[in-house]
Amino acid sequence: MFGESFMLFRVLGFEIRANVTWLFLALLVTWSLAAGFFPMVYPDLAPSTYWAMALVGMLGLFFSLLFHELAHSVVARSHGLPVHRITLFLFGGVAEMEAEPKEPRIEFWMAIAGPIASLVLAAAFYLLASLMAEIGLPEHVAGVAGYLGFINLLLAIFNMVPGFPLDGGRVLRAALWQWTGNIRMATRWASRVGQGFGLLLVALGLATFVSGNFVGGMWWFLIGLFVHAAATAGYQQLLTQQALQGRTxxxxxxxxxxxxxxxxxxxxxxxxxxxxxxxxxxxxxxxxxxxxxxxxxxxxxxxxxxxxxxxxxxxxxxxxxxxxxxxxxxxxxxxxxxxxxxxxxxxxxxxxxxxxxxxxxxxxxxxxxxxxxxxx
Ligand SMILES: [Zn+2]
CATH class of the missing domain: 3.10.580.10 (CBS-domain)
Structure with missing residues (x-):
């Protein structure tokens, strides 16, 4: 997906890769933190300080995305679903699995593990920020930890939107699947919510763009398109899988x-x-x-x-x-x-x-x- 990716390292037996588009995200995040966010919140610091803070913020984001995907991967593997590799790309991370879960209970735990991990990390970063303030470190140093706490909170909330292929969509699918016993119908509904959410983001992006925030608008527009496409493709893939299942x-x-x-x-x-x-x-x-x-x-x-x-x-x-x-x-x-x-x-x-x-x-x-x- 999205062209070239390269291997970074291995952790817990998983191959961690970064897509070339991740470099773009890393640059965008570093630049917008150094030139926009941090100078706005903590004025009158040296430019080199802002860039150092931005670099730590970007690395922290990398760690946060990885931690989220590792949580999915560890739970998947413990249920016998092998995960080949974790790839970070423009819109976050994906744990590439060989097969889909066979029962709703497994799907549920696999999906919810990511947002739970992000919530735990959010709490840890907020705690770190208040400890740093407590021992008298400068406000902007603790601020970077606080920023990462906020990012993880956002990650958890965004991923819990109940539209497939987001984690919340998988939770919804697991619930409908458990309730009706029909994975096809469950996937169809979770995908529809995902498609709707994607279109909502596209509209939000356009409105933001028109109101003058070009980068933010384009960003939401692209994420919306991506969510919409992935929701559609995820449902197609399930139909294909079911049609071919059991046929040699x-x-x-x-x-x-x-x-x-x-x-x-x-x-x-x-x-x-x-x-x-x-x-x-x-x-x-x-x-x-x-x-x-x-x-x-x-x-x-x-x-x-x-x-x-x-x-x-x-x-x-x-x-x-x-x-x-x-x-x-x-x-x-x-x-x-x-x-x-x-x-x-x-x-x-x-x-x-x-x-x-x-x-x-x-x-x-x-x-x-x-x-x-x-x-x-
Ligand atoms: Zn996730």
């Missing part, structure tokens, strides 16, 4: 794929396969064992003069977790793998052998038909 890859694959023997020359591959069949990529086999796959990209690496003397088996892309999926795997798993690897095709395996090819368009066609039938 075998059900969607094309059997008897055209395969290239490893002994074939590059010359032969170009003439008899690449020109001949309407595919970009072909599985490569040795006997009946799957070696990997080959396409135009691998051919390009071989100088034309060597095409006749080079075997496909020596240049093909090796089989890996990214380009294969087991025939008995859940179709959801295949879809996740395609999205992560940004590929539209996977080779379907049974042990060492290839038994078919799975195309994204076939999965999408099935989902389209189902959605169409349910609409009627």
């Amino acid at each position: 890859v075998r059900r969607f694959m094309t059997t008897d794929p055209v395969t290239v023997p490893a002994e074939a020359s590059v010359q032969g591959f170009v003439e008899e396969y690449l020109y001949h069949h309407n595919f970009d990529r072909f599985p490569v086999v040795q006997g009946d064992r799957l070696l990997g796959s080959v396409g135009l990209a691998e051919v390009r690496k071989v100088p034309r003069a060597e095409w006749g003397g080079t075997q496909i088996g020596d240049v093909c892309l090796a089989r890996s977790k990214e380009n294969t999926v087991a025939a008995d795997a859940d179709a959801n798993e295949a879809l996740n793998r395609m999205q992560e690897g940004r590929t539209g095709r996977l080779m379907v395996t049974e042990g060492d052998h290839i038994v078919g090819v799975l195309a994204l368009k076939d999965l999408l066609r099935f989902l389209d038909i189902r959605a169409e039938l349910e609409r009627r």
Whole structure:
């Protein structure tokens, strides 16, 4: 999501990453604290003091977002839901989970853990601020701790708005799910509140922008758009997941794929396969064992003069977790793998052998038909 992100460090076994957009947020926060907020609240200090305070404030915000996401992640993991990594980006943080919770009770505790963590942190920062004032530290030093207390309080309140995908929306979904036993309906309602809240923020942003606060207005406008889009996407994703659940890859694959023997020359591959069949990529086999796959990209690496003397088996892309999926795997798993690897095709395996090819368009066609039938 949102392009490039880079690994920062590991904590409690979770990989912590920052998206490039987080740098933008860090700069914006530091600048607005140093040039706007702190000089307004604590006038007549040296500029270098404001920048130092702003830097501590920004690092504190980073820590606060991370603490919030870690709370979600620790609870998720303790219920057997693996969290791959935590990524901080422009609008905060996300804990990327492999699967959705299987029952409302787990969803509830996972969701509420974040806001509770933020509340605890808010109390801790406020306590720190009053201790600092107590022992006679300058007012503006204690002020930074007070600011972080306020930020955490805001984080807890904002996240408890009952619209999916915010934490409060997940709590609402868990409650409706528990109450009706219908996760679809629960998600639909929580998503609708989320979409409505997103639009409200967009409107608020526009009004703020028009009234002359350009940065603040644009900020709320963007957050509103993001919440609206995420609420819509979250519901779609659930529908997809439910439609594919319990259906194996075998059900969607094309059997008897055209395969290239490893002994074939590059010359032969170009003439008899690449020109001949309407595919970009072909599985490569040795006997009946799957070696990997080959396409135009691998051919390009071989100088034309060597095409006749080079075997496909020596240049093909090796089989890996990214380009294969087991025939008995859940179709959801295949879809996740395609999205992560940004590929539209996977080779379907049974042990060492290839038994078919799975195309994204076939999965999408099935989902389209189902959605169409349910609409009627
Ligand atoms: Zn949260």
